[in-house]
Amino acid sequence: MLLIDTHCHLDATEFNSDRDLVVANAHQAGVHKIVVPSVARNNFQSVIDLAHQHAQCFMALGIHPMYVDHAHPSDLAVLKQLIAEQLAHANPKIVGVGEIGLDFFVTQQNRETQEYFFIEQLKIAQTFQLPVILHVRRAIDEILKYLRRHPVAGGIAHAFNGSQQQAEEFIKLGFKLGFGGAMTYPRALKIRELAKNLPLESIVLETDAPDIPPEWIGTKGRNRPAELAKIAQMFADLRGVEESQIIEITGKNALKILPKLAGLYTSVKVLH
Numbered sequence: 001m002l003l004i005d006t007h008c009h010l011d012a013t014e015f016n017s018d019r020d021l022v023v024a025n026a027h028q029a030g031v032h033k034i035v036v037p038s039v040a041r042n043n044f045q046s047v048i049d050l051a052h053q054h055a056q057c058f059m060a061l062g063i064h065p066m067y068v069d070h071a072h073p074s075d076l077a078v079l080k081q082l083i084a085e086q087l088a089h090a091n092p093k094i095v096g097v098g099e100i101g102l103d104f105f106v107t108q109q110n111r112e113t114q115e116y117f118f119i120e121q122l123k124i125a126q127t128f129q130l131p132v133i134l135h136v137r138r139a140i141d142e143i144l145k146y147l148r149r150h151p152v153a154g155g156i157a158h159a160f161n162g163s164q165q166q167a168e169e170f171i172k173l174g175f176k177l178g179f180g181g182a183m184t185y186p187r188a189l190k191i192r193e194l195a196k197n198l199p200l201e202s203i204v205l206e207t208d209a210p211d212i213p214p215e216w217i218g219t220k221g222r223n224r225p226a227e228l229a230k231i232a233q234m235f236a237d238l239r240g241v242e243e244s245q246i247i248e249i250t251g252k253n254a255l256k257i258l259p260k261l262a263g264l265y266t267s268v269k270v271l272h
């Protein structure tokens with residue numbers, strides 16, 4: 001069983017009082033791996049620390065489009081240095097560059113700044129041949145355009161909420177699409193339709209915890225990585241297949257698109 005939460009902001013302050021318990025509960029719920037993306041220079045280190053503290057946690061390092069107003073171009077040099085260090089680590093836990101992308105929903109005022117940091121980070125991903133974890137809100141066509149200009153080793157379009165055609169464009173570029181809490185709301189017809197119809201081989205699961213709480217928690221509640229088990233069950237119901245099949249296929253998809261997640265899990269030495 002390979003239940004993998006491909007997107008969880010475990011370092012968020014919402015988890016400050018009980019983070020270890022949240023990780024333990026996820027493990028009990030069968031969530032074997034959790035990818036924790038960073039959002040800004042000031043949380044690079046906490047994400048690195050989390051990934052090295054917990055066997056099931058892995059990191060992506062990057063600057064999120066909603067944080068670029070407080071970012072400095074020199075943060076990119078820091079990012080590059082940290083990625084190089086983490087790739088050379090004795091127990092490497094870095095799986096990609098992220099969370100990066102564009103968000104034209106919150107604002108387009110800083111569009112040039114967003115595009116600058118996005119493109120520079122695509123170049124960093126190219127340099128290290130790492131996949132990327134993308135935030136793609138209201139900017140999918142622009143993101144596809146930049147991915148064609150700066151091809152990377154695939155990745156995940158997280159919290160995907162575009163059209164069927166845009167999904168197919170991502171798939172052509174070697175990407176998987178991330179689905180989570182949003183598809184648990186019966187009224188989220190468009191996203192449920194996508195989750196039902198896209199090829200299962202192109203989907204990975206995520207919680208985006210503490211954000212995007214599933215329907216049973218309610219929009220004001222705190223999401224946790226342990227909820228992924230129930231999200232997988234709802235996704236299986238939506239597609240009319242067994243939950244075990246969903247877990248197996250989406251888990252394989254995640255390991256395929258984030259290859260560094262595959263070989264590195266066993267921190268326990270097996271004695272013969």
Ligand SMILES: [Zn+2]
Pocket residue numbers: 007009037099208
């Ligand atoms: Zn995120």
